[in-house]
Amino acid sequence: MTSPLLEVESLCSGYGALQVLFDVSLTVGEGEIVALMGSNGAGKTTTLRTVTGLIKPMSGHVRLDGAEVTGRPPETLVPRGVVMVPEGRGMLRDLTVAENLALGAYVSRDKAAIAASLDQAFTTFPILAERRSQKAGTLSGGQQQMLALGRAIMSRPRLMLVDEASLGLSPIMTETAFNLIAEVNRTGVAVLIVEQNVLALDLADRAYVLEKGQIVATAEGADVRTMQGRLREAYLGRAAP
Amino acid sequence: MLLSQVVTGLAVGAAYSLIAVAVVLIYSGTRTLSIAMGEIGAFGLFVGLRWRADGIPVLGWKPSALWAGVIAVVIGGLLGLLIERVVMRPLVRRPPLDGLIATLGVALFLALLELKIYGEDPVPAPSPVGDRVITILGAPLPATRVAAFVLATLVAGALFVFLTRTKFGLATRAATSDPTVARLLGVKVNSVYRFAWGVGGALSGLTAAVLVPAFGQLTPFAQTQFSLRALAGAVIGGLDSIWGAILGSLLVGVVETVVQSNVSSSQNGYASMAVLVLVLGTLLVRPRGILGTAGVA
């Protein structure tokens, strides 16, 4: 049996004595888009921080292609084909667009491959080519989102982790951001998208709902759509109109 | 007259600027303000000069003055690496003040250790580049001063090229901008910290090697005054700007020399008063320093 690309098993994690995650398990397969949904404080960001090794888990496992990577430092992720788009887009604000993109391919030594990735980033997001020598901090929110995604694909990842792409964006911009994520996915990159905004479910092949640090629901295929309705209810406290 | 004072001041400032660049490198890379750089360099030179006098233990080889300088650079760099690994790395997530206090402890420790091992007697420090005096624009400059000037320019230029043109330099700037994001992109921030401290320590050794011979001897705590001037230069120029550090140090060197040359020799304190005014003035008018970025303030 082949192992899933990313496998999280019975993960418990938190900050100091404060446990935030309780037995969280999830998987992401090749080429899939998986959504991890939850409201504020449900433990979404903690999940990603633990998976990427920014914090050490209390117990549980994180595996990539079946290989144990639990608690490995985050700098070892990119060489393994995993890239993260952090909450708030993770701009290196004092660096230019071109430098941000170059850092996306920091671990790669293959100059031809880097040039090809850069081409791809510029083709996917032409605005980045125009703004290449501008400081990242001076871009608009939407352009920053493009830069974040463009930088992420520079390393030719197999899995992209996206933390709250909708944060601080207007509904229209959010939709654009999600479309961009879908575009990246079409190039064969599996995506774990962590969101509060239920629009993310439109993209997802599968979905998990996180509540108070526990997975309380999962859905697949057509069920993902019905999950939207249920989440709406959970958020709004009543049935939809 | 004034011109030659300015030239002398620039030469003095150039020597400060080497330490100032070390301070800036460490501040940019790790957000720690280190006040130990003078002592790190002095300790390295102490070892070099002692070995020059007594021979290297076991080997028995007595290095020349030039080699003593090289030893100072190497020991300075090694000390920098050691301090990074043992003292600074555990402090990465702690408030910046803790880092400052730790470097203060390191400075105190090194100075007192020198005192204990080598005693109060000054160690003769001959010039590694000969004793010729070169006259530039009416200012008689010892060869060490000229060497300091040349080295400062070369080192700053090299670091600037390194930080802006190389991949590791880019990684360094990324780690400075946001260590977490840098790590997620695959940058090993620990190696950035190691680089900053290693090169910073080596630069401190280099400063000691070219600055101290101008006074002919090295005593414990003698470096403190210089490293403080360099610190002043770094703060004035902007703590995260290499060119700022050089500019600030040159300014400190010139102001100090000009003031000192124009007041009665018994009152050499006026020079430090002038430096105090310069530091306060800069910080109050422009807290980030002349070329520093907003993050400093």
Add this chain to the structure above:
Amino acid sequence: MSPELFAPRRRPPVVPAVFGLVLAVVVLLGPLLLQPGKVSTLVTAIAIAITALGLDLLVGKTGQLSLAHAALLGVGTFSAIGLGGRGIPWPLAFVGAIAITAATSALIGLPSLRIRGLQVAITALAFQVFADSFLFQQNWVKDNTLTFTPPSFFDPAQHGFRRLYYFGIVLLVLTVLVLRRIDATRAGRSFVAVRDVEARAVAFGVTPGPTKLLAYALSGAIAGLGGALIAFKEGSVNDVGTFNLQASLLLVAVVVVGGAGSPVGICLAAFFVRALPNLIPPGASLPVIGEVATSIPILFAAFLVINVVANPEGTGGQLRSARRRIELLLSGPRARPSPRPQATDPVASAVRAADLRDVPRGLPSRLPVPALLTGRDVTVQYGGVRALSDVSLEVRRGEIVGLIGANGAGKSTFFNAVSGLAPVQGSIRYRGQELVGTDAARRSRVGIARTFQDMGLIRADTVRQNLLLAQGWMARYPQSAGILALGSSVRDERELRRRADLALELFGLDHLANETLGGLPYGTMRICEIAAAVSTGPDLLLLDEATAGLTPEEANALGDRFLALRSELGLTLVVIEHHVPLIARVCDYTYCLESGQLIAEGTPDDVTAQPRVIESFLGKGSLRESGSAASLREPAPA
């Protein structure tokens, strides 16, 4: 002296009493065993300890590092010699030295009004260098013709140094008492607020600038006392080695190794580095370290580094944990109080706490203004980003108003605008009075209290201390008066304490009053913050994500408390909340923000039914692509 002058102790003081007794015996009888000549070095160590205590006040309490305290010690010494040597009676010379040093220190602190952190340390360092190479070289400062002769009762020439030693001990004890008063009154709480939450300290009626200068002045005054003691002992000073940069670094080392906030640790550290080398017979040596006396300073510098890295609480921290361990041995494990709030009847406890509403208020408390808070075209702009644009809304007395919207919609910015922490264009009126353009400290005086999304309290302090801090606007006495227990300070403090306890009881937190806030679960901290806001006796309470970190049951219980606060204490509430069911249950009216703009208002049910709100909150796709309406109505998962 009434025990009430100081913060109450939380454990039965058996262990500290025994420790204190042993310490007192050693301190009082120790010098009798020493050769009289050796006592001299103890007096110097006392002066260093006093100065280090002054430095600890600055570093530990306000977070400002001074690398110029040896210079201040020198200023104190030379001032005392300059005054006493000119025939001024010694007590006046002491007072003069203290005043001059305090003023010098405040001067060193001036740059801290404009710059912060590392740079302030540098300016102090520059002053130290200036003092070393200029000030202490000047003849008008270091006047060798002057001698400060102590009265014959103390004169070391006649009696040796023992009498001076006991005099020094008295000064040291007085210093510790003054420091404890600072801790227990407005001054100490303001210092910590400036250190930990400077930008928000105004919300507690603390103005950062004067507070910092006060800290510098007090710290300098204490250093001046140390200097006067040295002057008293030496008569005249030629060697300025005690006042140089190295001495300043050693003072920092004394504070760090001794442990911030621990007078005993600091005194031990001062004794170790300053007195011990002179007490050990010269030539005594140990393996590895060699001659002991000359190794002590090196060891001490190493201790400094080790402490910063591995033992940030210093010797004081070790003493505290030793005490805890001994107490545990003596009494067996004690049940720790549950770190969660206790469930109490919301209405009954609110009735008991009705007294909280009784506050001195400049504004008449029952003006016939229906709208308590009115915002007109409120715009907040940070650089090029508009965090709020043209928001107009109204909060009526006795309402509970909900403020909803996605992350980053501008909800917290609105709170910042109301509480004076954001640059506002437009108008915000409270009881008909314009708030825009008035200082933030005014908000608590007129009756507005708030909580912060990310906790606006001091984690390092106890729960009760935080509640006392929050009521800052009601402590009317000057900060300095509190230190000397003058004026209304004792009465005011008693009143604040009573109110704090009322508020804690109201929220079922009384059993946690003496716990360190940072050690409690996040949800409990949030409730503590609400209790702190309520303790200030507000009319209008702004709560930013009050239920974050709470269990569903606790969140539900908090909803009942909101209702009780309204019905029994007559409070008006504005709550930012993500949990819409809670909004629907407790709110009378709701506003929804999106990207800084108001997009909907009305009753909670109306607002959450509007398509624009749903779209903003949940995303548009849920309507567009979600298939039949029937699929949306499936029952929620179990």
